[in-house]
Amino acid sequence: MSDTRRDSGGSEDGQQLGPPGPSAAVPALDPEQLQVLRHLGREWERVSRDPEVWRRALPVDPDLGSFPERHEIRPAPVVRLVRVTGLGGTEHEAEAAEAADLPPTRLGRAAHRVRRALLGAPLRNTALVRERMRKLIALPVLSADVLSSVAYAPEAMLTVLIVAGAAGLAYTVPISAAIVFLMLAVAVSYRQTIRAYPHGGGSYIVAGENLGRLPGLVAAAGLMTDYILTVAVSVAAGVAAITSAVPALVPATVPLGLGVIAVLLAGNLRGIRQAGILFAAPTYAFIAAMFALVITGLVQALSGSSPAAPPAPHAQAAQGVGVLLVMRAFASGATAMTGMEAISNAVPAFRRVEWRNARTTLTCMAVLLITLFAGLIALIELTGTVPGGTHQTVLSQLARLSFGTGWMYVFVQAATAAILLLAANTAFNDFPRVLSLMARDNHAPRIFLRLGDRLAFSNGIILLSVVAAVIFAAFGGVTTALIPLYAVGVFLAFTLSQSGMVVHWWRLRGPHWRKSLAFNATGATLSALVLLTAAIAKFTEGAWVAVFIVGLLVLMSLRVRHHYTTVDAALRLRPHAIELPRHAICSPGTGGVEGPGEAGDGRTEEENEETPSEIHHLSVVPIETVDLASMRALAYAASLQQPVLALHLSPSEEEAERFRGYWTQWGDHLPLEVVVSPYRAIVAPLVNYVEALHLQRPDLTVTVILPEVVTRRWWHGLLHDRLAARLRRALRHLPKIVITTVPFHV
Template identity: 40%
Template sequence: MISSIKRLLIGRPLKSTELGEQKLNKTKALAILSSDALSSVAYGPEQILIVLVTVGAAAFWYSIPIAVGVLILLTALILSYRQIIFAYPHGGGAYVVSKKNLGVNPGLIAGGSLLVDYILTVAVSVSAGTDAITSAFPSLYSYNVSIAIVFVIFITILNLRGVTESASVLAYPVYLFVLALFILIGVGIYKIVTGQVSPDLHTPIGAPVAGISLFILLRAFASGSSALTGVEAISNAIPNFKDPAPNNAAKTLIAMGVLLALLFSGIVYLAYYYGVAPSGEVTVVSQIAEETFGRNFMYFFIQGTTALILILAANTGYSAFPLLAVNLAKDKFIPRMFTIRGDRLGYSNGIIILGLLSIVLIIAFEGQTEHLIPLYAVGVFIPFTLSQTGMMVKWLREKPQGWIAKFVINSTGAVISFTVTIMFFLTKFSQVWPVLIFIPVIVYVFHRIRNHYEAVGDQLRLTTCEPSVPIEGNVIIVPVAGITHVVENSLNYAKSLSADQIIAVYVAFEREDEKRFEEKWKKWQPDIRLVTLHSHYRSIIHPLTKFVDTVEHKAREANYQVTVIIPQFIPKKGWHNILHNQSSLLIRAFLLYRRNVVVTTVPYHLKK
């Protein structure tokens, strides 16, 4: 039943040899790895205006030079990450760059920040898309959390089906969104050029504005830079590309940068020329679309594709999170389960964990995650700063041909990224202060996991582990609950092991039961010693484990091994298990932590 549902949702398992078929071409990769960055066009320009409106509508012309600054940072980041793709073609992005060039802790800060950021990407994107839907249909507003969870589950299942299948489905909405915005920008500029838009709607560029300050401009620049979230995703996901993977990834990165620059600058320019002011009820893109087309088909087409891409921006997290987790797991900083490929050759554990954590976040914040956007943005700019700085160190250390130009590019990106990070802390500290707590905690957890793996390796390595003591004999203990085929099956197995001694142990709650069982046992198994234990508090576990400890202590002195054989019957149907006490599982769970006791289960399968 469960297997059939799994096949229906995820599809048939793929052979390892089919891995090449799961690689992405540039067209599909651009869609699923750029959706986060491209979707930020829907709110990045608006973030600039939200800051400038505190001074007044006359300050809106500053959005143009601020947008130029954002484009300069975008150019530096694109060129830098292009260099990272060729320098580190196995993926990992900011984590690998920072670890190799700045040290382990900077690498872990970058990696931890991005892991958390991808979780925020899913939660914030899906919640924003859900808000767009419930805005159009107010009757659904009370169900926004449920709708968001359904979207997360849908995208999770889609990614579990494989990279190519998710890309095939999700590519269409992304390209529709790009097409819709290009039409909007094209028609808007055409109306401006042909004089259909009044020039009196905006303040001329360069007009003096009272109350403007460098601090406000830097704050607006930092807010507008939130449009650059997701730029690093391609450098993390290089292994998902078809060969030659680095070349294809680099070309996809450039294409994403060009699209993002054109869309961002187009929306900023139209917002400025139309004199659009940010509103809590209507987005800037919505106002531009309404001014350009009116409330007709094109307006709803733009709004619909915007809502879709805001939801599908979550897929960038699903593409990059598992691959970043693989790099951290290979370095033993997170559990090794993240390196395991699933039935469809994707890193299923990473996909599932990302989906679950995103749902937890959506429920915790009741789908109102908009105040997490600054935290989401600063979580990206910390790795931006570290990766740029790491590349600077790399060029200074290696000095390859043409390194000075590369060093200048990375220096520019590092300085601007660091400035943006500081501005977030200065202007939005009340929203981004959790970064100062969760990053040290994450780095600490990473080190504890690594220490555990190192300790396990040291203890398992033949050259360093303690010498094994020869076993002189074997004592077998069989807990019994009655005279049944299950117990008989286990006793027969115990006899086959040539043990020096077999002890059956019965725990009784009443004295009468104890005597009655002893009499029955003498008639049924007179050759096997029976020990009966009386439990004053109706517990099987406590008296049994105490007896096992006593036997083990005496056996250890004689170099004897103690083995506990647990009889267990297996019902024919899985749901039958809930009708039984599962005492055998509890006994096993308690005894597994005894250092010198071997625990084994002998199953007896029921036929009906």
């Protein structure tokens, strides 16, 4: 905590810390804007009192302490949530806040209680911190998606080949060998990505930095399509595992799947992320079940003791073997690689040394994936198992052949269903994160940056659930019908990510760059081959849906970017567009400000506010960055002739120093308090600060004045955060807190 009287330690233009990135909380001001800022400061100097007058007029001490440093934040044993340490010794009044949340009508209160029962109480004074994982926990948590795909990818490949009869099934092993080689090549490629991007390098980041904005958006669209279909396909496969064990549930496939998606939605909206060990159990159970199945089945098959597989339902070939058929089968089987980039995205989540642990974990994941996939293909070949018309999956047939219908069969099916549903839940974590990264770069609505009441990216979670549920229902919850949609998004992201790495190594040309470039070029080439295969061979079977979704997402991202660019241009500091306060603040003490809770006749301050002169004010103006809207809000607050405190919440000390530098360039005309918040939330620390001010002076009426962008078209309003409404909900349990907005029309 500090104000601008602290030396900013920089050059005259306030940019001593180097140019910030395009997504920085405090963007850089160019020379023209800095000149306007200095001119504005001189104009303020003409119409406003001396800055020291404003500081002496403050009825509170704005320095309320500080939040802990990032390394001091420790989550609870089973969650990744921590309480926001109270500034000024405050404790959140949870009971009063909950009472204030109740709607006025009986029906509204009933709906409110149902929502709280399902989603939990709001965590206003709580924030999310990163959880560092060791390799034994990171492996199952980050590999659930890719490992679970072996439960349906072999069957998807066989479903294509079987239409050509025995001649088609003869290609099972060669195609599987090509897929295994592809797995190996892509895994090695992502090891290079981890080395080059030790702070996390998802397809959106890698493609955007090395290939340009449009390829980055295409990669992000492919990723989001992948995550949507991960939910649909994983839920479909999980339900199939259940209906294979209980055939009577087959008619309820769609309702069961929609119910699972609803449960995943409610669970993720609650926002509580359980510790990694809880997520690890289903993955390790599935690995154990698959190894038990493969080893037992191979031993039985090689010793001749394996029961005979049921006869193939397609004795006659429906079509001949052709290039198109082989390509379709290859694309379907290659979906076993979905989720392979998860570890490269999550490098910062590992314990030190992060990149080394991530590479080791990726290697283990690749070995497990290749072993399980190859083992299941070998078992399928030896037993002659093919997709049948008995509503049983191939995996269920193999488990029945090896274990009968005993407890081991139940264990295999239960572990399969559990990991498939866990893989769907992984998408609920990753999809909102990609959307938040895009929103940070102005390629998606900023509402996707918002953490909800339970500190989850609620808007992204809801969007994912709705789209996945629609696709799941539209395709009847059939896994093989959804697979053609799957490969396009997956390998589009793979291709662009690996192509971006080729450009990265070519530009960098550091030690061993040729070897690294060769690995990534191989991965890019093979991924592009699968992408083209899936797009061409399966276009009429449903791949067009994925292509359409990708194109639509890219178009929407460009339109959103255009809107934000227009708004930023309107908010840009420029001459002859600045409003100034026309009146100076009253001299300190002229308002007769008394001590907290005191009044001349002995009544408390809350009881003695019948006349305007008996209300004592403090205006708090949260300022995110220096622009026209912020300057208008400051001018409005100063014109009220009441004490004013500007408040800036910064995610890092570097951003805070940059803002202090700009504030100094303006002239430091109003008191400024800078709060560095290491939490992954903004509203909770802001609420906490206002609560601390109220605790310090309960007699004051604190008015929080917020700049608000007002758009001409109502749908553009959806692209802007409604901070005022969120603050009203969070602070209405406190008396004498007023939230007001200063509109800026664009």
